[in-house]
Amino acid sequence: MSRLTPTLDPTSAHRLVVRDLTVSYNRVPALHHIAFELGCGESVALLGPNGAGKSTLLKSLVGLLPRETGSITFHGREVAGATKDFAYLPQRENIDWDFPTTVRGLVEMGRYLRLGWWRRFREEDCLAVDEAIAAMRLETLHRRQISALSGGQQQRAFLARALAQQAHVFLLDEPFTGLDKPSQDNLKEMLRTLRGQGKLIIASHHDLQTVSELFDRVILLNGELIAEGPVAEVFTEANIHKTYHTAPFTGPAGRPHHHHH
Structure with a gap:
């Protein structure tokens, strides 16, 4: 099905299509033919156990890890390397929160990612930054250093940066981890807002209890794709057992085996 020109028929527009994706980590295949x-x-x-390749998949989609086989297309165009259309939010402990910038400074970086660092900031850029900050309800915090924010506020600051970048695909690594209940509820609300704006959100997640309330679809992963589809169809006991290799009927609460490839 390789075509020389990008197809923009309506069905493929605004779709992220991953075909035959294989990614190795330190020369060991971590994801096979996804x-x-x-x-x-x-x-x-x-969803998937530790070492299943969730972070690897997110990093590969955003161009941080090279792929051995396969293609990633968005909007009918091949994605190679980093793209402004995709925004990636790493796990919280992998971010240097002492980096000296305010919430506003962080969100402005998203704008520069969109436009190029050499370009002068214009009125429309300030407006886009203001809108992103307002959308993530950070108006009262915009002058605060990111090191002084709570975990939930830090997440929202990064989402605001992605909004200012005008990203369409949000790739979030364990965004709910380590947040207290009010912050989780707040993040849930923000993700709903983004989804309502037509964004595609892909988030690695480990709390199986909350999947149905937070997500429309699931991708079950363990080195290979176990299942993918709407929550109601695919998020089944059988598929969960298959993904986490739990003995039948112990459920995902039993500690899954850690397969470190």
């Missing part, structure tokens, strides 16, 4: 297709305006949970 394929799925997602549409904008969906919120997707990426």
Whole structure:
């Protein structure tokens, strides 16, 4: 099905299509021949045990890890390397929160990512930054250093940066981890807002209890794709057992085996 010109028929527009994706980490294959297709305006949970390749998949989509086989297309165009359309939020402990910048400074970086660092900031850029800050309800915090924020506020500051970048695909690594209940509820609300704006959200997640309330679709991963589809169809006991290799009927609460490839 390789075409020389990008196809922009309506069905492929605004779709993220992953075909035959294999990614190795330190020369060991971490993901084998992954394929799925997602549409904008969906919120997707990426599920699997530790070492299943969830972070690897997110990093590969955003161009941080090279792929051995396969293609990633968005909007009918091949994605190679980093793209302004995709925003990536690493796990919280992998971010240097002491980096000296305010909330506003962080959000402005998203704008520069969109436009190029050499370009002068214009009125429309300030406006886009203001809107992103307001959308993530950070108006009262915009002058605060990111080191002084709570975990939930830090997450929202990064989401605001992605909004200012005008990203369409949000790739979030364990965004709910380590947040207290009010912050989790707040983040849930923000992700709903983004989904309502037609963004595609793919988030790795480990709390199986909350999947149904937070997400529309699931991708079950353990080195290979176990299942992918709407929560109601695919998020089944059988698929969960298959993904986490739990003995039948112990459920995912039993500690899954850690397969470190």
